[in-house]
Amino acid sequence: MTVMRNDVVKALAKVTVQSNEQGLIPEYEVLVNLLPVSLLNTLAERLLAAAPERKTEIEAGLVRAAYECGYHTGCGIITSEIFSDVVMPMVTEEEKDILRGAYAAFTAWGWAKSGIVQLKEGQKLIIRAFDYYEADSKGDGLRAYMLQGLNQAFFELAYAAPYPDGMDTFVCKQTKGIEVGDAYGEFIVTGK
């Protein structure tokens, strides 16, 4: 037995997405919100347009923001009650299965239709994504900032020092992207 992605997606997709009076959705032991993808993409586009000469710094900042958010939110997800109820009973391969469950949660919540292609425990992770935030964004070059950050965060939650001491152990590089005409986005996480 291992984590069955479809079962997780079906179970998690049933979660009620109901925001509170502050517009936040308390779910997975964290607070999330429901906003259009174009908001994030427009923010990235405007930042890059405002200072094209600082493209490298801005891109690094966007990845970092996603990474820090992903690290803390990811910890909330994999330690949440719903994750324990739905995913943990299927876990037989420890961290590997927790990562599988985490990517199923990604998909269930519409963050990215993504999954594991190759996993060398604690060393390397290859992810493919068929739909993600920046897939339809405007710009030049590979620019899946959100998934780059989230992939690094999730691999660290699984294989680096226990939360919150495992940050900045790994790095994620994007090698393919729908936004540049590839059939899918591909991401490789390795040690720094």
Place this chain on the structure above:
Amino acid sequence: MPGLYGPMITGDPDDRGLRGNLSLTTITDLLQFLAASAESGAIKILRLPENEEGMIYFGKGEVLSAKSPERCGLESFADMLNWKKGSFNFLPGITPPETDIGLSVQHAILEAIVLQENHTNRFTPHSAPKIEEGSTYMEQEPRESTAVMNDLLEISGIDAVVVVGRDGFVIESAGSSARVNIDELGASLAHAVNGIEEMGSELNVNQYQDMFIEYGRAVIMCKPVGDAIAAIVTPDASKLGIIRHKTKKLFQELGMSF
């Protein structure tokens, strides 16, 4: 006898048989063609440049017997399936002195492939090649999975190829099948393989290596590739033997990507 570079298959006016050359067809293709034509007789094979001769006898869709210089029966048959250069001559109506195989053509090809695989596993060291100083050996970059999957699709009889993670995530697919929904196939395969692996573990019979599922409207063949599962969809089982033979190396290559 026509030369090595003669036509693939020709009729011979003297013995009404077929003859041709192994660089343009394979024994498996030829056997399946003759079996489908309900022919009986023997295929006489000349292997070049070794100049070895072998015979495969068959009748009523069954491989009855095989004989090559150093082997007989299934071992000889398996050996001859790997003969790539030389010529063949189909001799209709010839019967074998004895029946030492007696399996349908498909079944005989499958058994021969299993025999070859066991033989290869026994004699192939699994370690990487030793690279000595000054060696000209260069590790080849593995091809992208998409290229390998497209090669799989070129094999006659394969409608679709899909690679699925152990959790049912459809990593990649190529081709299309009107018979099977590829996304649902991913989830179903992961469930099925998990069950099969648990069974293998309970029975202590090592890891699963192949799985064939024959339905009324489709046949699905799966194989582990790295940490993932590759599956091909074919309309029926008539070409399964040849498909299994031709996909073997491509599945191994695919395994390097997952």
